[in-house]
Amino acid sequence: MDVGTLAFSALYQFGDAFAFLVLSACGLAVIFGMMGVINLAHGEFIMCGAYVTVSAAHAGVPLPLAILIGALVSAAVGALVEILIIRHLYDRPLDTIVATWGLSLIFTQGTLIVLGSTMAGVGTPFGSFTVGDYSYSLYRLVLCGMAVLVIAGLYALFNWTRFGVMARATIQVPHMAAALGIDTRLVYSLTFALGAGLAGLAGGLYAPTMTLVPTMGTTFIMEAFVTVVVGGADVFLGTAPAAAVLAVVKATMTSWYGQLAGQIGLLIAVIVVIRVLPRGISGFLLRERA
Amino acid sequence: ADPIKLGVLEDQSGDFAAATIGKVHAIQLAAEEINKAGGIDGRPLELVIYDTQSDNTRYQEFMRRVLQRDKVDVVFAGFSSASREAYRPIVNQFDGLAFYNNQYEGGVCDANMIVTGAVPEQQFSTLIPWMMEKYGKKVYTLAADYNFGQISAEWVRNIVKEHGGEMVGEDFIPLGVSQFSQNIQNIQKAKPDFVVTLLVGTAQASYYEQAAAANVNLPMASSVNVGQGYEHKRFKPPSLKDMYVTTNYIEEIDTPASKDFFAKFKAKFPDEPYVNQEAENSYLAVYLYKQMVERAKSTKRDDLRKEIAKGDVCMDAPEGKVCLDPKSQHMSHTIYLAKVGADHSITFPKVWEGIKPYWLGEAGCDLTKSDPSAQYTPSNPPPKN
Amino acid sequence: MNALSRFFSRLEGPQTLGRGPGFWIGFLVVLAGACAYPLFSDGYTVGNTVYFFTWIFMALGLCLIWGYGGALSFGQTAFFGIAGYSYGILTINFGAAYGFTFVALLIAIGIAALFAALLGYFLFFGRISGVFLGIVTLSVTLVLERFMAQTAGPEWKIGAARLNGFNGMSNMPPLTVPWPGGDIVLFPDVQLYYVVLGLLVLVYLGLRILVNSPFGNVLVAIRENPERAEMLGYDIRKYQLGTFVIGAALAGLSGVLYTSWGQYITPSSMGMTAAALPIVWVAVGGRSDLTTTLVGTLTVLAVFQALTIHGSQYALVVMGIMLVLTVLLAPRGLIYALARLIARPFTKRQPGDA
Amino acid sequence: MPMLQTIGLNKRFGGLHVTNNVDLTLEAGEVHCLIGPNGAGKSTLFRLILGEHLPSSGAILFGGEDITGLKPFQRIRRGMSVKFQVPGIFKALSVRQNLEIAMQHHYPPAALGEEIDRLLAFLNLTADSTRLAGNLSHGQKQWLEIGMAVSLKPRLLLLDEPTAGMSPEETFATGEMVKRLNAEGMTVLAVEHDMAFVRQVAHKVTVLHLGRVFAQGSIDEIVANEDVAAIYLGQTTAHETAHEAAHA
Amino acid sequence: MRKEVMLSTLGLRAGYGGKPVLQGLDIEVRQGEIVAVIGRNGVGKSTLMKSLIGLVPAMEGSIVFGDRPVEHLSAFRRARLGIGYVPQGRDVFPRLTVGENIAVGGMRAGRVSEADRERVLGYFPILRERWSQRAGTMSGGQQQQLAIGRVLVANPQLILLDEPSEGIQPNIVQDIARIMVQLNADTGVTVVLVEQNIDMIRAMAQRCYVMDKGRVVAELTREDLADGEAMRRHLAV
Numbered sequence A: 001m002d003v004g005t006l007a008f009s010a011l012y013q014f015g016d017a018f019a020f021l022v023l024s025a026c027g028l029a030v031i032f033g034m035m036g037v038i039n040l041a042h043g044e045f046i047m048c049g050a051y052v053t054v055s056a057a058h059a060g061v062p063l064p065l066a067i068l069i070g071a072l073v074s075a076a077v078g079a080l081v082e083i084l085i086i087r088h089l090y091d092r093p094l095d096t097i098v099a100t101w102g103l104s105l106i107f108t109q110g111t112l113i114v115l116g117s118t119m120a121g122v123g124t125p126f127g128s129f130t131v132g133d134y135s136y137s138l139y140r141l142v143l144c145g146m147a148v149l150v151i152a153g154l155y156a157l158f159n160w161t162r163f164g165v166m167a168r169a170t171i172q173v174p175h176m177a178a179a180l181g182i183d184t185r186l187v188y189s190l191t192f193a194l195g196a197g198l199a200g201l202a203g204g205l206y207a208p209t210m211t212l213v214p215t216m217g218t219t220f221i222m223e224a225f226v227t228v229v230v231g232g233a234d235v236f237l238g239t240a241p242a243a244a245v246l247a248v249v250k251a252t253m254t255s256w257y258g259q260l261a262g263q264i265g266l267l268i269a270v271i272v273v274i275r276v277l278p279r280g281i282s283g284f285l286l287r288e289r290a
Numbered sequence B: 001a002d003p004i005k006l007g008v009l010e011d012q013s014g015d016f017a018a019a020t021i022g023k024v025h026a027i028q029l030a031a032e033e034i035n036k037a038g039g040i041d042g043r044p045l046e047l048v049i050y051d052t053q054s055d056n057t058r059y060q061e062f063m064r065r066v067l068q069r070d071k072v073d074v075v076f077a078g079f080s081s082a083s084r085e086a087y088r089p090i091v092n093q094f095d096g097l098a099f100y101n102n103q104y105e106g107g108v109c110d111a112n113m114i115v116t117g118a119v120p121e122q123q124f125s126t127l128i129p130w131m132m133e134k135y136g137k138k139v140y141t142l143a144a145d146y147n148f149g150q151i152s153a154e155w156v157r158n159i160v161k162e163h164g165g166e167m168v169g170e171d172f173i174p175l176g177v178s179q180f181s182q183n184i185q186n187i188q189k190a191k192p193d194f195v196v197t198l199l200v201g202t203a204q205a206s207y208y209e210q211a212a213a214a215n216v217n218l219p220m221a222s223s224v225n226v227g228q229g230y231e232h233k234r235f236k237p238p239s240l241k242d243m244y245v246t247t248n249y250i251e252e253i254d255t256p257a258s259k260d261f262f263a264k265f266k267a268k269f270p271d272e273p274y275v276n277q278e279a280e281n282s283y284l285a286v287y288l289y290k291q292m293v294e295r296a297k298s299t300k301r302d303d304l305r306k307e308i309a310k311g312d313v314c315m316d317a318p319e320g321k322v323c324l325d326p327k328s329q330h331m332s333h334t335i336y337l338a339k340v341g342a343d344h345s346i347t348f349p350k351v352w353e354g355i356k357p358y359w360l361g362e363a364g365c366d367l368t369k370s371d372p373s374a375q376y377t378p379s380n381p382p383p384k385n
Numbered sequence C: 001m002n003a004l005s006r007f008f009s010r011l012e013g014p015q016t017l018g019r020g021p022g023f024w025i026g027f028l029v030v031l032a033g034a035c036a037y038p039l040f041s042d043g044y045t046v047g048n049t050v051y052f053f054t055w056i057f058m059a060l061g062l063c064l065i066w067g068y069g070g071a072l073s074f075g076q077t078a079f080f081g082i083a084g085y086s087y088g089i090l091t092i093n094f095g096a097a098y099g100f101t102f103v104a105l106l107i108a109i110g111i112a113a114l115f116a117a118l119l120g121y122f123l124f125f126g127r128i129s130g131v132f133l134g135i136v137t138l139s140v141t142l143v144l145e146r147f148m149a150q151t152a153g154p155e156w157k158i159g160a161a162r163l164n165g166f167n168g169m170s171n172m173p174p175l176t177v178p179w180p181g182g183d184i185v186l187f188p189d190v191q192l193y194y195v196v197l198g199l200l201v202l203v204y205l206g207l208r209i210l211v212n213s214p215f216g217n218v219l220v221a222i223r224e225n226p227e228r229a230e231m232l233g234y235d236i237r238k239y240q241l242g243t244f245v246i247g248a249a250l251a252g253l254s255g256v257l258y259t260s261w262g263q264y265i266t267p268s269s270m271g272m273t274a275a276a277l278p279i280v281w282v283a284v285g286g287r288s289d290l291t292t293t294l295v296g297t298l299t300v301l302a303v304f305q306a307l308t309i310h311g312s313q314y315a316l317v318v319m320g321i322m323l324v325l326t327v328l329l330a331p332r333g334l335i336y337a338l339a340r341l342i343a344r345p346f347t348k349r350q351p352g353d354a
Numbered sequence D: 001m002p003m004l005q006t007i008g009l010n011k012r013f014g015g016l017h018v019t020n021n022v023d024l025t026l027e028a029g030e031v032h033c034l035i036g037p038n039g040a041g042k043s044t045l046f047r048l049i050l051g052e053h054l055p056s057s058g059a060i061l062f063g064g065e066d067i068t069g070l071k072p073f074q075r076i077r078r079g080m081s082v083k084f085q086v087p088g089i090f091k092a093l094s095v096r097q098n099l100e101i102a103m104q105h106h107y108p109p110a111a112l113g114e115e116i117d118r119l120l121a122f123l124n125l126t127a128d129s130t131r132l133a134g135n136l137s138h139g140q141k142q143w144l145e146i147g148m149a150v151s152l153k154p155r156l157l158l159l160d161e162p163t164a165g166m167s168p169e170e171t172f173a174t175g176e177m178v179k180r181l182n183a184e185g186m187t188v189l190a191v192e193h194d195m196a197f198v199r200q201v202a203h204k205v206t207v208l209h210l211g212r213v214f215a216q217g218s219i220d221e222i223v224a225n226e227d228v229a230a231i232y233l234g235q236t237t238a239h240e241t242a243h244e245a246a247h248a
Numbered sequence E: 001m002r003k004e005v006m007l008s009t010l011g012l013r014a015g016y017g018g019k020p021v022l023q024g025l026d027i028e029v030r031q032g033e034i035v036a037v038i039g040r041n042g043v044g045k046s047t048l049m050k051s052l053i054g055l056v057p058a059m060e061g062s063i064v065f066g067d068r069p070v071e072h073l074s075a076f077r078r079a080r081l082g083i084g085y086v087p088q089g090r091d092v093f094p095r096l097t098v099g100e101n102i103a104v105g106g107m108r109a110g111r112v113s114e115a116d117r118e119r120v121l122g123y124f125p126i127l128r129e130r131w132s133q134r135a136g137t138m139s140g141g142q143q144q145q146l147a148i149g150r151v152l153v154a155n156p157q158l159i160l161l162d163e164p165s166e167g168i169q170p171n172i173v174q175d176i177a178r179i180m181v182q183l184n185a186d187t188g189v190t191v192v193l194v195e196q197n198i199d200m201i202r203a204m205a206q207r208c209y210v211m212d213k214g215r216v217v218a219e220l221t222r223e224d225l226a227d228g229e230a231m232r233r234h235l236a237v
């Protein structure tokens, strides 16, 4: 088999792992990195995005639009959750673990009761292409492209826009941000909605490739947490390099020793990174240049 | 007369719910029919149902509860083998009687248990030779990375060897994993004649969609999918095209008994997404229990086992005739080979009748003589004495 | 008498709710009730209560680490599982004769504690704290779960004990007390109940003494302001590590008791759901206090079980709603809030109390 | 033997050279004030002495022993203690418990209660002893923290802006307290911007500027130094004179 | 001719956790005035400032800004009406750069104009020098200058200054006082100043309230301020 084929296949596997890590993690990372909230209902926002996307697609909406609708509906649900629950917990972030755990129970089981145990899928669009001996799904490249786009978009949003600076200020010293004229409640709601919307986007993007069941969110959770930890508190600096590093680990381990090795490799990577860079990659990049 | 109490512990929520809610419904259907027809020996059947939430600890809690407090006569319990192993010590401790109405990796040799589901020897001794005949001798197995997957894969491996075939690859997938790009590539690289997919749980079912999207286009064989998770109904055609499954029941089976059962089921539960093999296993188990009690004129476990020991506890189930094997207390089955077409319609190229759960008995489990209350595997067989 | 009052005074302090003769009389009444209750109850209820009790040790350990020490461990189940499996491996290999099960219990707890010491050294000497600590400990328990789930093959055995993968390990003997007239096997019934109740009282009082000691003072100081605590001359890493190990040992005790209770241990005891539950119990009860944690854990366990029995499919939804409401309406925990409410008429307002 | 000595101490943050070859000597028994413009590196020097930052180069001797590589708590155990610029107290604990945590290892359990009462009275916080420390006013927090630092009975007391946010009256009282502690044998190193306070307590003053020792001497010498006036003091303050007159 | 009243409170009660610190407090500040508030530690000066900006809710009484009662508005709305607040203890955004901190200060007015930014950087040159340093790593005094600059950049009509001299080197204290007086003369900005530094009060304030136990107990005129003896008496209350 020639080198080009091998190189492409390695690259494809890497890109595939990278996309999954980034898209799984970015919603969680925004909510965790910006607000210090561990959102255990993250998987359920993903599920929400997927369900809405597929329902819309079944109703005849073109898939890209359906995915967008999925993300928006998740964002709206996120905003609602923020207003009703999360807002009251900012001064005790660890309690949000319990609240969001509760939410995740409600969403999962509620979906099961209302919509039944599964939903029919829509099928993966775009078909396949061949390089050398292997054929690949074209849609996977789209996912990869979306991952890059999301990362770039987030970076731009938080560093270059008014909203970004405002959000970061609010999260650091909320009372002072308010005293300087920032509507901190609105900022919180928008930030949480953004995180939920990104989760919904991930759900929508992966919906055509996956089984749709109320518990589907859980398959994203481990990857999401791992990426966030390795990335560290600063979402914009951390998530992309973390996902890249982990994608290499996962793709290599998986191709050599199988999926279990890939999974355990991810978790070991967390522990190693924590040992070497306790504040994650972004902590390392932002370290007090001592 | 006093009712006969039947405890039901099945997962109505959580990860497994998709495949198991139908089991509860099947039991309810059978109980209703029996009660309408005058009960068991004149005694009505009363169900005590708990939702075990796909959580092993709930099985432990509720198995104690049904045996110790509700004092049921018999329990129907469990989907995953882990949940069965979780409650089995408790059934043993209280010397109760439990039915495990589920297809599984085989090997449970325990006098307190009756198994109505199919086991690997029934599904693979039929499926694999047939597939090798039709498609070729190079086989690739993709299996869930836990007891069921590993033991099933072992069966496949052994049967392939026996029939002069070659394993060109084996991949094990941890439960809960939903991304398969690397495995798809491994398979393409190994160029098998067909792929045996032993994927468990809703996450792993995503393989089919992803393999189809990458245009893998290989015939597939399975003992769990379709018959249990009705993937052909959930995924968009043609992602399961050329999938061959050996199962003792699915709703598409076109015999009068099956059609009759399916019609009754749908009449009572019109929203049921699918009537799978475990639903039928559960349904027939109720009737089997009725037969045993009526013959023994008792609900005591020892009396029932005396009937089983006679070796003629058989019945006409929706799938066809089934019998209970006295040595292992497992069930013989009619095994259907279901083929999924490009439009996800089902055809049955082959049917095997009366396939016995032979392995345990041959390996040395004989519950009529001794009760080890253990689970064995081909690589860890019962001790020879 | 003097010795007694000195003993009681060591059980009390600013770190625990419940003070004075009123509280201790109440405590004795409850204890007497707990001792007498099997006489008026059936085997199932007693066995089920023991089952609830087995979890409380893990909750108390987490209360110590998180509520008092301020370090969120999301991975208590790792120690639970390690101890459970250790107990299984030991007793399957060496049997239950001569009281070996209790030796196995101690060794299993020791193994869990040792593992915690190693991990804790890693974490605390690496200065990991806050939410990150939570996520790292969670990762550890998930690694263990994933790993144990795939040990189904015959090659995974230690001595006579098959690890047996996702299906879990069974066939280990329950705790067994050597007795002249034949060993007493502690099946989940009255005998086991008294043994576990005794352990519970011991651990509860022991922890009260611990948190009200100077050690406990430093612990809360670290929770409040680690930098300042260090600047008062305390090596905070050692205090955190010590606390972590104690908490892990308690989780290990739960693991052994659970394994012995059902003669079964499974990788899912270390999974995501299992890992989140201790946090839920502790937070719902009120993590800042041992008593509220104890009562809270019992309450949550009982309510969740009752819901599952009676709520069918709706049980999980109702549980979720209850959790959310508790967090919103009782910020310091449900039991804590109730205790405050009950105690209010009896306490004088302290001058300057906000 | 000097109580504390820094030898060629350097600290860089990236390109910023914050502490530049600082040689500082503190004799046992003196009250030494460190002054200098904002950003001169005073707090950084404090952190170096405490071990919160490690120096880029240089050494620190405490009582003749090299402590450069020790962890902060080890230095504290050798007899240092500190009050930070931003009050560092245990906000969710009562005032009394704050002191208890600080003192429990320095007094026998039997005497602890009494010692705490004494210190509370000394800090004027007796009435507030059961309140949460986080609910105190800014000035009260400062006092509490000084109290915690003092209660360790250190040989060397480090004070970073102890009187920030205090009224002249309270500043004066704090100064008297420092003098009393010093009379009992405590060596004190204080960072202050309040010249009245410096004048009240300092035996010796060091001016830090751009990370270097810029001037050193008695308060009068420093005030008279025109360079110091230019970078730091500005025009001599009217109120300082008034203040002196009042307490003469 | 007396100028319009810019800010007044009537019977203001406010505090923490249901317990009032301010016990019915009345003040009146006219447009263009610089008014100081003095009092011992813990009498409620900072609480007054926080309740004026809206960080501590008023339990009773009124706060009128311009001609609007504002006691029910949340802090950000009051800030948007033109109140600037420099808290005691600075509260800069530690992980934002100096530049971003300034930008946040200007947000209520939209973007920070070039001219405003240059003006503020003229007052505090260190901010220009450290434009992209993260604020949390600045020295105490540098942070204080940032906190003041951050408010000035939005051109508020009323500035609440809580102990601005705390931790600032003496010559910059003098600078700040000069800047504020200058600003007051140029733009007519109104200032409420809480201070302990007598020199600063003298240099800035036209009038002074003395607080004790949550109430105003005395009002000092410019003449009183000049009298060292009277001042000390009040600060020692």
Ligand SMILES: Nc1ncnc2c1ncn2[C@@H]1O[C@H](COP(=O)(O)OP(=O)(O)OP(=O)(O)O)[C@@H](O)[C@H]1O
Residues within 6 Å of the ligand: A288, A289, D013, D016, D018, D036, D037, D038, D039, D040, D041, D042, D043, D044, D045, E133, E137, E138, E139, E140, E141, E142, E167
């Ligand atoms: N972690 C850091 N990264 C970058 N620069 C820093 C860091 N810490 C301090 N600095 C810089 O070092 C210089 C000295 O700061 P330091 O806090 O020691 O000043 P200071 O003399 O205490 O001033 P002040 O009187 O205002 O408190 C300042 O210019 C500050 O911005």
Ligand SMILES: Nc1ncnc2c1ncn2[C@@H]1O[C@H](COP(=O)(O)OP(=O)(O)OP(=O)(O)O)[C@@H](O)[C@H]1O
Residues within 6 Å of the ligand: C354, D134, D135, D136, D137, D138, D139, D140, D165, E016, E017, E021, E039, E040, E041, E042, E043, E044, E045, E046, E047, E048, E088
């Ligand atoms: N967050 C809070 N919660 C409860 N009580 C508080 C809180 N902040 C301040 N207090 C109390 O309110 C009273 C007034 O405090 P405030 O901070 O307004 O005083 P101050 O006059 O500004 O004092 P200082 O000069 O020390 O800054 C004090 O008794 C203080 O203990």
Ligand SMILES: CC(C)C[C@H](N)C(=O)O
Residues within 6 Å of the ligand: B079, B080, B081, B082, B102, B103, B104, B105, B147, B148, B200, B201, B224
């Ligand atoms: C095929 C599976 C879903 C069921 C099987 N009994 C198990 O091991 O869990």
Ligand SMILES: [Mg+2]
Residues within 6 Å of the ligand: D042, D043, D044, D085, E139, E140, E141
């Ligand atoms: Mg400083």
Ligand SMILES: [Mg+2]
Residues within 6 Å of the ligand: D137, D138, E045, E046, E047, E088
């Ligand atoms: Mg104040």
